[in-house]
Amino acid sequence: MYEVMLSIQRLVNKFGLELKDPAWDLVLSIMEAIIEHIETDSRASPASQVTSTLHDTICTIEQLMELGQFHGSVRRVFELIERCSPVRPEASVLRLITFLSSNIIPIRSDWIQRLHSLVDKYFKQETRTTIRVRALDVLSNVISLNRPAYEDELIELIVIPQLQHIESDPDLLVRTVAAQLLVHLALECENKRCLELLDILDKLLNRPLEQQGDVPITSEQDVADVKTVVVGLINIFTSKLFQLPSSHAIKAYKLLVGHLEAHYLKPAVFELVSSTRYLIFECFLRLRANSLYGLGYPDSVTGQVRFSPYLLVDHKEGERTGGGGSSPPPMSPAPTTYPTCTVTQLSLIQACKLVIACLRQERGELHTLSLPSLVLLFNMFLLTLLSLDKEVNSILTT
Structure with a gap:
């Protein structure tokens, strides 16, 4: 397994700029199989040579993406990163969150479920402060963009379940950012x-x-x-x-x-x-x-x-x-469309x-x-x- 991963790393390092979509599909499929092996093999260690080489290769692919020189499926790369996000560097996970948030739009039938999943995984289950704060930023941005039509639904299904026990969170910065979000919503x-x-x-x-x-x-x-x-x-x-x-x-x-x-x-x-x-x-x-x-x-x-x-x-x-109690009774019981001034x-x-x-x-x-x-x-x-x-x-x- 290590020899396979090492060969993939050498291929990406030497010919990454020249690889086209079909070749990248094969590379990413092999890397997916290696990740699956690591997930199922109880003997695999986060510090093993296979794991280390895998993450170095993912970092190289991310650099190609940042430079606009990656010619494979960006979605599949982020799926790889998502599968091993707990052990990926913060910068890598932040890029992943940005990618995931770009797909959280109301034209998708499951957009609220996607948002809930993102916040649950990268805020509630995560321990790294920067990543948790970024997840809250995504939540805030999505609510701001969709407030007129979906404010009540987003607050009920995501904000309150995720933040109702925020006072128990040990991270001061996370509590502070959560407070800012709650205040903004309440205003x-x-x-x-x-x-x-x-x-x-x-x-x-x-x-x-x-x-x-x-x-x-x-x-x-x-x-x-x-x-x-x-x-x-x-x-x-x-x-x-x-x-x-x-x-x-x-x-x-x-x-x-x-x-x-x-x-x-x-x-x-x-x-x-x-x-x-x-x-x-x-x-x-x-x-x-x-x-x-x-x-x-x-x-x-x-x-x-x-x-x-x-x-x-x-x-x-x-x-x-x-x-109030100070307003006189209405002159007529006829219904009105105007709100009562209390x-x-x-x-x-x-x-x-x-x-x-x-x-x-x-x-x-x-x-x-x-x-x-x-x-x-x-x-x-x-x-x-x-x-x-x-x-x-x-x-x-x-």
Whole structure:
């Protein structure tokens, strides 16, 4: 077997530029037979001479392909690479993924199955970071290209099954890239799948608090995935303030509040890294309410405060998210094709309490962040959060 593989290698090295399609068919058929022998022979070792010579020959063929000087079947070469992808170099597998992704298009009846197979093999089963990240990139690109027609199906059949336990993944970079993908999808998603994506982000967000115990995190780099989720949730909250359904913005707000509360319930974990608290407080300090209790936030481009027509700050009895309740009954029971404009009331009491906790407990950068916007913030709270008058007054007098 070794002599056969060695002869194939010599042939490819010496005459690879001159071989035509019929000759390449024979070469690739022999290499397929050798791979099958390696797969079925329990005595075959990844470090054996046959295996080493085989992979060197595949690398030579790949070089010919890169130079545009390979005159055989590209598909068959990639089928060879796919069969032995676990032991192929990263660059080779990345080229394979690029080739496979080029065939994932809706005109093929099995395109979703092909995508699922690619993500399952090169993300879920793979251990090499670069390859796993590339698989996520392919997933993101396919969803972006086919979002209008297939978004719900792709999220249900691929994204959620593959990423629902991403918080358990030991690879920080993979978790971070997955978080970016989930945030991007949630920002654009307008149906119930958005809430499922937010549930996965919630598990990523609180991963350190659940898995660290009381061991402090010492570096901001160690929470890159958490920071990505926080930035994403802030974008989701501030973008979906002005969209229906309001449940998406409310869910994002609750996740931010819950995460911030956990910082003070288990202060040891995030004691040395404050960037996520900084970002959430910065978001809360930019919230505004007008005289009609409309919840507002500055536009990211113009800086001008926009007020949501769908979310009001609850200033009386606590949060009510069921359907607004303030709209009069319809004048006629006749059916209409226009969507119902639902107004939801959102309580900011917990956000106010957390700002107060920040002023009492934090030092340094977080404390200075609070001061410039404090007057405007408490003007809003005094307008809307009457139940906290004592706590507000205690802060204003210190």
